[in-house]
Amino acid sequence: MPNPFRFSGVVAEPAFCDRLKERREMRRYIESSQNVLLYSHRRYGKSSLILKVFRELKNITPVYIDLYGTTHADEFIAAFLKGISSLESRMDRLMKMLREKIRSVGLNFSVDALTGMPTASPVFNRSAQDKTIDELFAVIEAFSRKKKLAVAFDEFQEVAAYGGDAFEKRLRKSIQQHDRIAYIFAGSQKHLITEMFNDRKRAFYLLATSFPLGRIPTRDYAKWIKRLYRNAGRSIADALIEEVVALCENHPMYVQEFFFNLWEAREPSFEHLDRVKCEMVAKRTPEYAYLWDSLTLNQKRALKLVALTAGKNIFAAQNLNKTGFRTASQVTAALAGIKKTGLLDKNKTWKIHDPFFRRWLTSEQN
Ligand SMILES: Nc1ncnc2c1ncn2[C@@H]1O[C@H](COP(=O)(O)OP(=O)(O)O)[C@@H](O)[C@H]1O
Ligand SMILES: [Mg+2]
Known part of the structure; x- marks a missing residue:
């Protein structure tokens, strides 16, 4: 199949x-x-x-x-x-x-x-x-x-x-x-x-x-993914589907890519998920490194700040210190610059939009 x-x-x-x-x-x-x-x-x-x-x-x-x-x-x-x-x-x-x-x-x-x-x-x-x-x-x-x-x-x-x-x-x-x-x-x-x-x-x-246009709800993904597995005479546990969709934060292309990679596993397990997750980050490293290199020093710091704090209390003195900022206004200016690139979104809090980029950023790789 x-x-x-x-x-x-x-x-x-x-x-x-x-x-x-x-x-x-x-x-x-x-x-x-x-x-x-x-x-x-x-x-x-x-x-x-x-x-x-x-x-x-x-x-x-x-x-x-x-x-x-x-x-x-x-x-x-x-x-x-x-x-x-x-x-x-x-x-x-x-x-x-x-x-x-x-x-x-x-x-x-x-x-x-x-x-x-x-x-x-x-x-x-x-x-x-x-x-x-x-x-x-x-x-x-x-x-x-x-x-x-x-x-x-x-x-x-x-x-x-x-x-x-x-x-x-x-x-x-x-x-x-x-x-x-x-x-x-x-x-x-x-x-x-x-x-x-x-x-x-x-x-x-x-x-x-x-x-x-928003992301696709987990419920809809689950029905659709189970159908594709069923059509091939296979099955997959709900818990696995939910975990993958959560890892991809319901992002349509990432969900597809994740399941594309997972398809190779005859009997998918949580270990497979971990492997696919790491492979997807590794595959994107050149692209992410290129993006990273195109940012200014303060923009890089601001991204790390958002990644480290998950967007919460980003202006707290200890968080500014940890990431090398002296003032809150430096952070604000850097964030405004990155927002234009589409890497960051702001609803109530700032968030790195791409879950795999966030993983790359917080991993050992830099
Ligand atoms: N309705 C959908 N169901 C499942 N996957 C989707 C759906 N829409 C988009 N995708 C995934 O997202 C990718 C990009 O879709 P595309 O329509 O080109 O997005 P856009 O036009 O917003 O850039 C597709 O290749 C597919 O992997
Ligand atoms: Mg398009």
Whole structure:
């Protein structure tokens, strides 16, 4: 029986666990053409959730636009064009639809080697960028008059880096006029994406409903994991499942990776858990060391402080002393700097977000 767990890229059934509540909520927004801002840390399952909901839609056409890696408006246009190519599965119809409406830029048509579907790409004409973007939105607007649409811009925070004010305003102008399209803006850099939508001065202010994506509850994991074991004619104790999920702090990718590694053990035991845990920390050491080296001295101290105290009483004199700080304001400044990297979260207390990074940090390795 092949290993059913997947820890890279988008996951679909049977490697997709539940998210019933989120699927229902997302569907409700899409059906009423409400725009959504879906955000979480990386690898929590935003893309997987969007594509899962898209497969389940009835009478609404999905369009998925992946902006990951785009660094300027030309690439935004290319990604947009690729995304809307899925609206037609026949080359002749796709050519007709796009050629009629997109006149500001030349188009190339080809067959996608991966999917076998026809796809369009632009032949650049930078002076016409603004016009091209308007035309792309006009294509989906025209389509939406026949049938409602759900359009996802995944990794939308990329736009914040290259778009600029005028670019964002241009997008907004079209988006806010479309009442039969639900736009889903998904992003993984919380500070970038929330600033874009929550800052009064920005073009996207209040353009979408916030949809923070959380971790998956232990109960749901347990049902799903037991099913995968059962399907392979195997079994696993509840106590083990609960322990693994707790070790991974319910982080979707880590839970998958942990069970992927554990799958090799015919009869998994608590000893296996320990081994897998150490291996997962060891495997990430180069990545963590690189991160560590990119921090300033006070940021390193602040991370150790949070790790040592589990975020409690971090400003107590004895804790400051232990980590080499002289004043509380040094700590505050260092924490603010690290927060931008996404390594730390603050709810009531500061917390190192990645449980394996925390283990690495408090282990013998440094
Ligand atoms: N619903 C889910 N059930 C189980 N694992 C999931 C689920 N969603 C995400 N994952 C895990 O997280 C990883 C990253 O998912 P992805 O959708 O790419 O996240 P994001 O788009 O938030 O970065 C997947 O490879 C998988 O291991
Ligand atoms: Mg993603």
